[in-house]
Amino acid sequence: MREITLSQAVNEAIAEEMRRDPTVFLLGEDVAEAGTPFKVLSGLVEEFGTERIIDTPISEPGFVGLAVGAAMTGARPIVDLMFGDFLYLVMDQLCNQAAKQHYMSGGKLSVPMVLRTNLGATRRSAAQHSQSLQALVAHIPGLKVALPSSAYEAKGLMKTAIRDNNPVVIFEDKLMYQDKAPVPEEEYLIPFGEANIKREGTDITLIATSSMVQVAEKAAETLAAEGISAEVIDPRTIVPLDEATLIESVKKTSRAIVIDEGHQSYGVTSEIASRLNEKAFYHLDAPVLRMGAMDVPVPFSPALEDLTVPTPEGVAAAARKLCSGELIHAA
Amino acid sequence: MAKAKAQSTPQSKPQSKPKTNTEDYMRMYAQMVRIRTFEDNANQLYLSAKMPGLTHMYSGEEAVAVGICEALTDSDRITSTHRGHGHCVAKGAEFREMFCELLGKEEGYCRGKGGSMHIADQSHGNLGANAIVGGSMGIATGSALRAKLQGSDDVTVCFFGDGATAQGLWYEVMNMAALWKLPVIYACENNGYSEYTKTEEIAAGSIMARAEAFGIESHQVDGQDVLAVNELTQKLVARARKGEGPFFMELMTYRYHGHHVGDINRAYYRSKEEETDWKENRDPIVRFRSWLVAEGIATEEEIEALNAEIETDAAEAVAYAEAAPYPDASEVDMHVYAD
Numbered sequence: 001m002r003e004i005t006l007s008q009a010v011n012e013a014i015a016e017e018m019r020r021d022p023t024v025f026l027l028g029e030d031v032a033e034a035g036t037p038f039k040v041l042s043g044l045v046e047e048f049g050t051e052r053i054i055d056t057p058i059s060e061p062g063f064v065g066l067a068v069g070a071a072m073t074g075a076r077p078i079v080d081l082m083f084g085d086f087l088y089l090v091m092d093q094l095c096n097q098a099a100k101q102h103y104m105s106g107g108k109l110s111v112p113m114v115l116r117t118n119l120g121a122t123r124r125s126a127a128q129h130s131q132s133l134q135a136l137v138a139h140i141p142g143l144k145v146a147l148p149s150s151a152y153e154a155k156g157l158m159k160t161a162i163r164d165n166n167p168v169v170i171f172e173d174k175l176m177y178q179d180k181a182p183v184p185e186e187e188y189l190i191p192f193g194e195a196n197i198k199r200e201g202t203d204i205t206l207i208a209t210s211s212m213v214q215v216a217e218k219a220a221e222t223l224a225a226e227g228i229s230a231e232v233i234d235p236r237t238i239v240p241l242d243e244a245t246l247i248e249s250v251k252k253t254s255r256a257i258v259i260d261e262g263h264q265s266y267g268v269t270s271e272i273a274s275r276l277n278e279k280a281f282y283h284l285d286a287p288v289l290r291m292g293a294m295d296v297p298v299p300f301s302p303a304l305e306d307l308t309v310p311t312p313e314g315v316a317a318a319a320r321k322l323c324s325g326e327l328i329h330a331a
Numbered sequence: 332m333a334k335a336k337a338q339s340t341p342q343s344k345p346q347s348k349p350k351t352n353t354e355d356y357m358r359m360y361a362q363m364v365r366i367r368t369f370e371d372n373a374n375q376l377y378l379s380a381k382m383p384g385l386t387h388m389y390s391g392e393e394a395v396a397v398g399i400c401e402a403l404t405d406s407d408r409i410t411s412t413h414r415g416h417g418h419c420v421a422k423g424a425e426f427r428e429m430f431c432e433l434l435g436k437e438e439g440y441c442r443g444k445g446g447s448m449h450i451a452d453q454s455h456g457n458l459g460a461n462a463i464v465g466g467s468m469g470i471a472t473g474s475a476l477r478a479k480l481q482g483s484d485d486v487t488v489c490f491f492g493d494g495a496t497a498q499g500l501w502y503e504v505m506n507m508a509a510l511w512k513l514p515v516i517y518a519c520e521n522n523g524y525s526e527y528t529k530t531e532e533i534a535a536g537s538i539m540a541r542a543e544a545f546g547i548e549s550h551q552v553d554g555q556d557v558l559a560v561n562e563l564t565q566k567l568v569a570r571a572r573k574g575e576g577p578f579f580m581e582l583m584t585y586r587y588h589g590h591h592v593g594d595i596n597r598a599y600y601r602s603k604e605e606e607t608d609w610k611e612n613r614d615p616i617v618r619f620r621s622w623l624v625a626e627g628i629a630t631e632e633e634i635e636a637l638n639a640e641i642e643t644d645a646a647e648a649v650a651y652a653e654a655a656p657y658p659d660a661s662e663v664d665m666h667v668y669a670d
C-alpha cells in the first residue's frame with residue numbers, strides 16, 4: 001500500500017469531502033496561500049478558491065462563532081485552530097454555543113462543524129504552544145473528540161468528522177505531521193467509537209491515545225523481549241468511547257495502564273481508568289494506572305520539557321511493576 | 332557605553348533638542364544596535380541548531396522599542412509579544428540572561444522555563460513576552476489600573492502587532508481604559524504583516540479609528556525614526572502620568588526576517604524588492620547613525636568602535652550561555668504555585 005504523511009492524509013480527507021459536499025468550507029488563520037504554518041492545507045485554495053478556503057484575521061472566538069452560525073444554517077464548516085492552546089480563547093463559542101444548540105433546541109437545531117487543531121509537547125514551543133487539551137472538550141456533553149494516532153486514522157476520522165451532524169474536535173499530534181503510514185488509495189471512513197487493537201497481548205493492556213500510541217507500542221516491544229505480553233489499544237475517539245473493547249481486553253489481561261499526553265490530574269486517563277474500575281473491577285489483578293503529562297505548565301528548556309511526558313521506558317517500567325505484583329497495594 | 336540603562340527619572344529624559352543630549356542620543360543608538368546584534372546572534376544560534384525551537388526576530392523594528400522605552404523609567408512597565416527580544420533589550424535587559432533564556436539555561440531570566448516567547452524581566456518593568464497574540468492587552472491595562480489605584484504615576488506601554496488588533500480583548504480593555512482614564516499607551520507595531528498575510532487583508536477600516544472610537548487620542552508615527560518615536564512617546568508619557576491617558580500609537584515599521592527564523596521562502600507573500608527597499612532606504616539604525624554624524628554628535632570612528640564593543644559583548648554572552656548549565660531536573664515541578 002502507498003504511504004503518505006499525516007499531513008497529506010488530512011489534506012486528502014478535506015479535499016475529498018469538499019469535492020463530495022459543496023456545503024463544506026474551511027476557515028482559519030493563514031490557511032489559504034500559506035496552507036497553515038505546518039503546510040497541512042497546501043494546495044486546497046488552488047482547487048477550491050478563497051470562498052471555501054478562507055483566511056481569517058486573528059479573531060479566534062469570532063471565526064469559531066461564524067462556523068457555529070454557518071453550521072446551524074446548513075453548512076459544514078471546518079475551523080482550523082492553529083494551536084490546541086488557543087482553545088481557551090474559543091471556549092464560549094465551542095462549549096456554550098456549539099455544544100448545546102442541539103440539546104437546548106429539543107433536537108431542532110444542530111451544529112455539524114469540525115474544529116481541527118493539535119496537541120503535543122517536546123517541540124520546544126513552551127507553555128502556550130504545547131498543551132494537550134483534549135480532556136477540556138471531552139468534558140463537555142455535545143462535543144465529540146477524535147484523536148488520530150497515524151496518517152491512516154487522521155484521514156478516516158477526518159472524513160467521518162466532516163459528515164457527523166455534531167461539533168467534532170479533532171486533535172492532531174503536531175510532531176507527527178511528517179510521519180508516514182500506509183493509507184489506501186480507495187475511500188474509507190473510520191467510524192467513531194471503534195477502538196483499534198494495535199497489538200494483541202495477554203499480560204497487560206496499554207490503552208494509549210494519539211501521540212502516546214507510539215510510546216505504548218515501543219514499550220510493548222521492550223516488554224515482549226522480557227516475556228511480558230502487552231496488548232496495545234488506541235480508542236481513536238474518546239467521545240464516543242469504545243468501552244466494550246477496552247473492558248474486554250482488561251478482562252483478558254487483568255492489568256491496564258492508560259496513557260494520554262494531557263495533564264494527568266482530572267484527565268482522559270482518569271476517566272478511562274475509572275470506567276475500567278467500575279466495569280472490570282473483579283477481573284483486575286492490580287490497580288489501573290494513569291500516565292499523563294506531569295501537572296506542570298510545559299517548560300521551555302529541553303532539559304525540563306522531556307521530563308514532563310510519558311516515555312516508552314517509563315511505561316515499560318510501570319508495566320513491569322504491575323505485572324510483578326509490586327503495585328497491587330500501591331496508592 | 333552603558334550596557335545597563337542608567338537609573339533615570341522623567342526629568343533626565345532626552346528633550347529632543349538636537350545636540351544637547353549627546354549621552355541620550357548615543358544610548359538610543361547603542362540600544363538599537365544591541366537589539367540588531369542580539370537578533371543576529373539568535374538567528375545564528377538557530378541556524379547552527381544550538382537554539383531549541385523557533386524564535387521571532389525584531390530586526391528592522393528597533394526604533395520602535397528603543398524610541399518608546401527610552402521615554403520610560405524602570406518603574407514604568409511594558410508588556411511584550413512573541414517578537415519580544417527588542418522590547419526586552421530596550422527596557423534594560425542584559426545579554427547574558429537573555430541568551431541563557433533562549434537556550435533554556437538555568438541562569439536565564441526565567442530559569443529556562445519561558446524561552447524566547449516568554450522572557451520577562453521584572454527588575455526593569457518588563458512584565459513579559461506572550462505567545463498568545465493580544466494576550467497581554469489585559470495585563471497591560473491591569474498594570475495601569477494598579478498604578479492608578481496605587482496613586483503612582485507609573486505608565487504602562489502595551490506592545491502588540493497589527494495582527495493583534497483583530498483580537499476582541501483589545502476592544503474590551505480599551506473601553507475600560509478610556510472610561511477610567513488609565514495610564515496605558517497601546518503601541519501597535521504595524522509591520523504590514525501578520526504571519527504570512529498582509530495587514531490590509533485582515534484589517535477593515537483604519538486601525539487608528541478603532542481606538543478613536545473609544546475617545547482615545549491616537550497618533551501614527553514613522554516607526555523607523557527613533558527620534559520621532561521618542562519625542563511623541565515622551566509627550567504622551569508625561570500626559571499619561573497626569574491622568575490624561577490612555578493613548579494609542581500606531582508605529583509604521585517592518586520586520587526584516589520571516590515571521591519566525593524558519594520562514595525562509597517568503598516570495599509567495601511578500602516581494603524581495605519590498606524587503607530590499609525597507610532595508611536599504613529606511614533602516615532605523617543607518618538613518619540615525621547618519622544623523623548623529625551629520626549633527627556632529629559622533630564620528631564614524633566612534634560609532635564603529637561602539638558597534639564593535641557591542642558585538643564583543645554579544646559574542647561573550649553567547650559563549651557564556653552555551654557553556655551555562657541547564658536547570659536541574661528537580662526544577663520541573665517548582666514554581667507551579669507561589670508559596
Ligand SMILES: Cc1ncc(C[n+]2csc(CCOP(=O)(O)OP(=O)(O)O)c2C)c(N)n1
Pocket residue numbers: 029058060082086089413414462463464465491492493494495496520522524525526590
Ligand atoms: C491567539 C493567537 N492566535 C494565533 C497565533 C499564531 N500567531 C503567532 S504570531 C501571529 C501573527 C501576529 O501578527 P502581528 O500581531 O502583526 O505581530 P507580528 O508577528 O507581525 O510582530 C499569529 C497568527 C497566536 N500565537 N495566538
Ligand SMILES: [Mg+2]
Pocket residue numbers: 492493494520521522523524525526
Ligand atoms: Mg505584524
